Amino acid sequence: MTILNNLKLVNERIKKSCATSGIDLSKVKILAVSKKMGTNKILEAYKAGLSLFGENYISESIEKINYFKKMGLNFEWHYIGPIQSNKTKSIAENFDWVHSVSNPRNC
Template sequence: MSISENINNITLDIKKYSPHPEKVNLISVTKYVNTTIIKEVLESGAYLLGENKVQVLTKKYEDLLHFNLKHEWHFIGNLQKNKVKYIASFIDMIHSVNKLSLALEINKRAQEHNRKIDVLIEINLFEENNKEGYIYTDFLNDIPFLLELKNINIKGFMTMAPYNYNDDLIRDGFKKLRELKDELNILYFNDTLTELSMGMSNDYKIALEEGATFIRIGTKIFE
């Protein structure tokens, strides 16, 4: 099938599986494709693009400016503090804030560009040693400091499910993240947490059923 057909099928799945499909956004993960193919994605109506490497992102950002097509860039990978400066002027959302020091750097660089950057807090919900992300208790300890930062907007949470878990365990994790969002909205965030970035090509249907507002899809679009 073509890219546009794959995107259309994912759009139908959003309507089928999500209790609130109007709140769901598809992020096309473009790390393995060039700008010519990305142009095809944008022309199919999927305008949110996700990258996980700063050097690749900045190159594609510059290349896409020539196409004059509506798009937004979301950074979805592990972000090193010393790389924030390269994307701070244009990034639309960072999905992977996993420590206070990174949040401080994003805040600093956003201030330099006189803008606020939307961010998601990455939670290592499944507590895998080989995965990035806040351990939940550490995030709770950092909340008072994070709330002081004026040049970032904390919009919600992101998590990644393990590939070797069964569907029931994945569902339990996604459900837990949604419940954490609801709980922390009451305790700390005054209902400003609206986003849940969870679900990829292999598990996005489960994520949709459990309230995902961003699904990050690569293989399913480009296969």
């Protein structure tokens, strides 16, 4: 199944869940976890309508972020993994959001 087909199914489930729960559909965002995915898959996801991507492997992530910046595609990048103190600067410089903090000293 293609990313586009999967996304259509996910969007339908979200739409139904929002209708059932009374949540405003326009407030829901999909964060695609792209760790271990190549740039071709991320580009396919972008073409399917996704622009928020979650990563947790620093070196791999930075390569992807720079690759897409060179293409003129500035996605919203989210760091979703445990944080090592020696990686905090790289995370702060390259990611738009951080969703986990392993240690208060890393804040």
